[in-house]
Amino acid sequence: MNDFNTLIKEIVRFRNERDWEQFHNSKDLAVALSIEASELLELFLWKNNEDFKIDKLKEELADVLMYAFLLADKHDLNIIEIIQDKIRKNAEKYPVDKSKGNATKYNEL
């Protein structure tokens, strides 16, 4: 098993066994995703940049990804497609010659 579809199916099965789809409207999925991203961030609070517990990172990152995948699944979004599209757009906003070695946001380049 090494593709998105199989993995997303496992997540959806877990959800459906618990009858949780009724709660999973798009807005609350976005709220849940934002909360999980914040829990991941909390691992680094008051800490140096690489000072964190890897086991916690794995769990929090998994939570973030699961809500992201549920949101994609709900709207039949193809993860590979949306990421490749976004990379293409970012390549226009951040041309290599202007942005190389430079973390400035595109609207300030």
Next chain:
Amino acid sequence: MNDFNTLIKEIVRFRNERDWEQFHNSKDLAVALSIEASELLELFLWKNNEDFKIDKLKEELADVLMYAFLLADKHDLNIIEIIQDKIRKNAEKYPVDKSKGNATKYNEL
């Protein structure tokens, strides 16, 4: 192309062409992920649960996923593995009989 590894390689290539790895410490990647999740959430602000623009959702979800994948890549985390591990843990915290049709958090079950 339908697996994680190839996709992550594309994201990393985009990043490396711009020499941005120097900015991508773990803490700032977690900050970036949290900011992108918040931008996705903003699509729903003052709106009903399913009232959003699908094109914007695609872009913001792609941004969230890209930072999540970069964080996984930085620490050689296998996305499938960490999600399957988390599903197993969640299955213990949320047994089907207690949590069916019930969105209560596990520590209040």
Next chain:
Amino acid sequence: MNDFNTLIKEIVRFRNERDWEQFHNSKDLAVALSIEASELLELFLWKNNEDFKIDKLKEELADVLMYAFLLADKHDLNIIEIIQDKIRKNAEKYPVDKSKGNATKYNEL
């Protein structure tokens, strides 16, 4: 003018002149607050701890505070009271002798 009540009245007047109270249910105010906190955080993304623009910080902090005050106003919460109550609770969770010079979260003390 140096008290909360007068300031909150100004914020509420601005809101009411625009007829925005209809959008300000508690959940969306909480979403808005979280988004503004994230915009404030973005000032520090890819930056060192004290490397930010003070004018931007003022604006983003004002946004955060305004939504926090609107939420308090909606539920007739007395800001001074809720903060003093929380300080009292935190004093129990973080006794000086255990937490001095120590940023560990109370449940790990």
Next chain:
Amino acid sequence: MNDFNTLIKEIVRFRNERDWEQFHNSKDLAVALSIEASELLELFLWKNNEDFKIDKLKEELADVLMYAFLLADKHDLNIIEIIQDKIRKNAEKYPVDKSKGNATKYNEL
């Protein structure tokens, strides 16, 4: 006691008794603020707009405000001033005639 300065002094005293100022760089305060805003938001996850526990709301709102005040204090920002300045700016971005009864973001007005 009904003004900001006295309240902020109480918060700072609590902090200094625990020798926590050393952790309170601006970036981590912004991270903490964002995490607390997210915990407040969690009260509404999978819930209707006004379905929350008021006691929890008080606590989470107090946490948000304390970090906002600590950030203001660190940079000698006058809370009343920054909010009044922001209201003035918002009044330009959202003129009453264009924004009345309309939650559209200023850049889409």
